[in-house]
Amino acid sequence: MSDIYGILGICLLSFLLISSFFRGRSKRRARHQAEPGSMGEIVGDMASRIASLQEEIFRLRSENEDLRGAQSMGAPPPHDFDEFMAEKMSNEFRERTRLETAMKIMGVTSPWTVGELKVAFRERVKIFHPDQGGTAQQFTELQAAYEELKPFSKPDGAATH
Known part of the structure; x- marks a missing residue:
């Protein structure tokens, strides 16, 4: 479970680094969005991937909270x-x-x-x-x-x- 969080954290950190690099270059990014296969398209694709990863992080966190809550109520280990x-x-x-x-x-x-x-x-x-x-x-x-x-x-x- 913690391995998944580590992978998701690395992906999120990579996205933040890439997005901060392109933040100051908004004019260039806008110009490239119209060109197919351009940097703008790649960034857009990465943004959608990051959004799906964030949804997955949210889902995993809520599942983790449910498991911890269940264990605190005397639930059996997660495989049960x-x-x-x-x-x-x-x-x-x-x-x-x-x-x-x-x-x-x-x-x-x-x-x-x-x-x-x-x-x-x-x-x-x-x-x-x-x-x-x-x-x-x-x-x-x-x-x-x-x-x-x-x-x-x-x-x-x-x-x-």
């Missing part, structure tokens, strides 16, 4: 990065599914406020409490759904749309 990302996406899917299931149990739609969640919980308790004809398992699931959704509730004064 694809497996790590697949597991992470699977965990995010499970989390979303868990929240959707809790929303169905509670009978709320997103976004909900703290007050709406409490009202929904009290209404469901009247239905699913073991003393009211529900089962202990239904009541336990209701309590778990309430606890699951509580951190994601908006404050009572928040506008819902």
Whole structure:
């Protein structure tokens, strides 16, 4: 990974040296741009190559940051990065599914406020409490759904749309 950065750095440094050489000769450069195979055409070609190298540097840096972030979260070494990302996406899917299931149990739609969640919980308790004809398992699931959704509730004064 560092070898790529070294190569890209050398290319960038070469471009900077060449461009500074031609910076003071703008009239000559403008005259040569019209001629095919001229120095202006070569500089233009180099500029486009440098732009693509800069994009590649940006992409590699962001990938490197992702890898470092993943490793700081306890990710396996980079050769297992694809497996790590697949597991992470699977965990995010499970989390979303868990929240959707809790929303169905509670009978709320997103976004909900703290007050709406409490009202929904009290209404469901009247239905699913073991003393009211529900089962202990239904009541336990209701309590778990309430606890699951509580951190994601908006404050009572928040506008819902």
